[in-house]
Amino acid sequence: MSVRVIAYSTSANLGSGFDILSLAHTAFKDEIIIEENKEKNKIEIESNDRIPLQIEKNSAGLAAKMLLQDKGIDRGIKIKIKKGIPFGLGLGSSGASAAASVLGINELFDLKLSKNDLVKYAMLGEQASSGSPHPDNVAASIFGGIVSVSSVSPVRVVEIPVNLDFNILLIVPEGQKEGKTKKAREMLPNQISLSKYVNNSRYLSSFLLGIIKGDKELVRMGLNDDIVEVAREPLFPYYKKIKEIALKNDAVGSCVSGAGPSILILYDNDTNLDKIKKEAYDVCSSYDVKCNFIEAKLAEGAKHERLN
Numbered sequence: 001m002s003v004r005v006i007a008y009s010t011s012a013n014l015g016s017g018f019d020i021l022s023l024a025h026t027a028f029k030d031e032i033i034i035e036e037n038k039e040k041n042k043i044e045i046e047s048n049d050r051i052p053l054q055i056e057k058n059s060a061g062l063a064a065k066m067l068l069q070d071k072g073i074d075r076g077i078k079i080k081i082k083k084g085i086p087f088g089l090g091l092g093s094s095g096a097s098a099a100a101s102v103l104g105i106n107e108l109f110d111l112k113l114s115k116n117d118l119v120k121y122a123m124l125g126e127q128a129s130s131g132s133p134h135p136d137n138v139a140a141s142i143f144g145g146i147v148s149v150s151s152v153s154p155v156r157v158v159e160i161p162v163n164l165d166f167n168i169l170l171i172v173p174e175g176q177k178e179g180k181t182k183k184a185r186e187m188l189p190n191q192i193s194l195s196k197y198v199n200n201s202r203y204l205s206s207f208l209l210g211i212i213k214g215d216k217e218l219v220r221m222g223l224n225d226d227i228v229e230v231a232r233e234p235l236f237p238y239y240k241k242i243k244e245i246a247l248k249n250d251a252v253g254s255c256v257s258g259a260g261p262s263i264l265i266l267y268d269n270d271t272n273l274d275k276i277k278k279e280a281y282d283v284c285s286s287y288d289v290k291c292n293f294i295e296a297k298l299a300e301g302a303k304h305e306r307l308n
């Protein structure tokens with residue numbers, strides 16, 4: 001018996017929604033097959049890519065281990081990971097694998113877990129890749145669309161109703177860095193001023209209200225962030241210039257995708273997309289960075305099928 005799961009790439013944070021907001025997009029996807037293993041208590045991992053295959057260092061493996069242990073399941077499994085989401089680029093690659101892993105186990109052993117339960121275990125898998133069990137990427141991979149993680153204890157993910165038409169452009173630099181998100185999280189300040197907190201809270205509420213009310217101006221303003229993106233700027237020195245180019249060419253808005261280095265641009269029929277691509281390519285080149293452009297749409301949540 002085995003189960004195949006497809007889980008999409010994600011862009012987390014969405015401006016000032018650090019560890020809270022995330023959206024799933026059709027840019028890339030991971031495919032994971034979970035099959036029962038004859039050997040009890042054994043988790044085996046196979047992959048087509050150069051990700052760690054040790055359980056504790058693989059987001060899918062660690063999430064699986066935590067779920068099986070918690071449910072008292074001693075049956076062995078094999079996790080076959082066909083990576084489609086390039087990792088270390090701010091596209092939720094580790095999160096998608098963790099999400100697909102727990103969904104596959106849920107279906108294989110008929111555990112009847114809720115989507116919030118799946119997020120609870122998948123986020124534990126993120127400890128393997130970033131050192132922190134952040135819930136945002138896995139929440140969007142599991143639920144799809146745009147999500148807000150309103151609570152982690154217990155886990156409560158809210159799907160945000162989207163009443164604004166937009167498409168997605170991802171500017172993805174070449175050159176993956178091992179443990180990128182872990183390093184990016186270590187760059188964050190331990191304390192912030194009250195004024196910075198208030199400003200970022202204004203951005204977060206503007207983004208949510210803009211998406212729900214279909215107000216482009218609110219979304220554009222809501223995709224700002226004066227704390228996390230600023231602290232991490234050395235990881236993506238080209239970002240500010242590219243954001244200016246996007247807004248100058250009537251993009252809906254732009255922000256860093258997750259912990260970067262990819263950049264997310266939301267655009268619509270008013271946007272001069274070709275001009276953004278050309279000028280952004282030149283900016284990346286001026287920083288000796290080769291950038292690729294991926295056009296995508298909002299994606300659905302992870303989907304499974306029983307194979308036999």
Ligand SMILES: Nc1ncnc2c1ncn2[C@@H]1O[C@H](COP(=O)(O)OP(=O)(O)O)[C@@H](O)[C@H]1O
Nearest residue numbers: 058059087088090091093094097129179180181
């Ligand atoms: N199943 C997995 N898929 C992708 N990366 C993984 C996985 N398991 C562990 N990793 C490790 O996690 C890191 C990538 O995760 P991260 O730094 O969060 O970047 P992103 O999630 O943006 O791809 C890499 O060092 C990679 O080796």
Ligand SMILES: N[C@@H](CCOP(=O)(O)O)C(=O)O
Nearest residue numbers: 012019090091092181258259
């Ligand atoms: N909230 C996290 C999101 C990391 O996203 P990734 O796609 O870069 O792994 C963070 O900003 O640390």
